[in-house]
Amino acid sequence: AQSVSQHNHHVILSEAASLELGCNYSYGGTVNLFWYVQYPGQHLQLLLKYFSGDPLVKGIKGFEAEFIKSKFSFNLRKPSVQWSDTAEYFCAVNANTGGFKTIFGAGTRLFVKA
Amino acid sequence: GAVVSQHPSRVICKSGTSVKIECRSLDFQATTMFWYRQFPKQSLMLMATSNEGSKATYEQGVEKDKFLINHASLTLSTLTVTSAHPEDSSFYICSAIWGNSRNTEAFFGQGTRLTVV
Numbered sequence: 001a002q003s004v005s006q007h008n009h010h011v012i013l014s015e016a017a018s019l020e021l022g023c024n025y026s027y028g029g030t031v032n033l034f035w036y037v038q039y040p041g042q043h044l045q046l047l048l049k050y051f052s053g054d055p056l057v058k059g060i061k062g063f064e065a066e067f068i069k070s071k072f073s074f075n076l077r078k079p080s081v082q083w084s085d086t087a088e089y090f091c092a093v094n095a096n097t098g099g100f101k102t103i104f105g106a107g108t109r110l111f112v113k114a
Numbered sequence: 115g116a117v118v119s120q121h122p123s124r125v126i127c128k129s130g131t132s133v134k135i136e137c138r139s140l141d142f143q144a145t146t147m148f149w150y151r152q153f154p155k156q157s158l159m160l161m162a163t164s165n166e167g168s169k170a171t172y173e174q175g176v177e178k179d180k181f182l183i184n185h186a187s188l189t190l191s192t193l194t195v196t197s198a199h200p201e202d203s204s205f206y207i208c209s210a211i212w213g214n215s216r217n218t219e220a221f222f223g224q225g226t227r228l229t230v231v
Contacts, residue, residue, distance in 0.1 A: 034219070043222065044158075044207070049219060100211055100220070104157045
């Protein structure tokens with residue numbers, strides 16, 4: 001069965017700092033990878049996704065993620081965070097097993113100080 | 115992207131009653147729908163997978179008699195929380211996919227906050 005682990009549960013940064021959130025998954029086959037964001041009081045929004053091709057994926061709001069197959073990783077990055085990036089970030093995986101169910105990591109709560 | 119709508123967005127019910135939550139795919143036919151539960155400050159936990167016209171597949175530890183799932187059509191799945199108790203209070207989220215190709219992305223509803231009093 002697939003699983004997802006996110007290394008940081010809470011991250012506090014100052015505005016303009018760079019961000020990297022770790023995500024590792026366990027599944028030996030082909031996977032689709034996602035990062036979602038959940039702003040306070042709102043529902044999930046897709047930041048970016050990787051299906052195939054260029055392992056460096058660019059998403060909305062200046063976020064990007066890099067798929068490193070050998071490390072089973074899909075870390076999320078942003079060069080310069082803003083106060084409005086304060087939210088919870090979820091890494092997720094689905095695979096062609098069990099009907100493409102999407103499994104989520106525990107989430108990383110990011111707080112950006114103004 | 116495709117739109118998935120949940121109704122109601124919030125519901126308060128008395129302990130012992132049943133509550134039905136609807137999940138609709140508005141602009142596509144969903145071959146598969148998923149139900150998640152999110153406790154405060156926690157991640158989404160997959161409860162079950164449902165395919166149109168067949169019985170739902172529940173994840174380990176999820177009581178299928180308590181959380182009844184009906185996927186009656188390609189655009190509608192319902193989750194009924196039966197004999198609700200305060201510990202069932204949570205945020206319930208559905209998602210839907212279409213097709214079963216390699217590049218399959220799930221689209222999520224806005225969630226339903228259930229409070230059992």
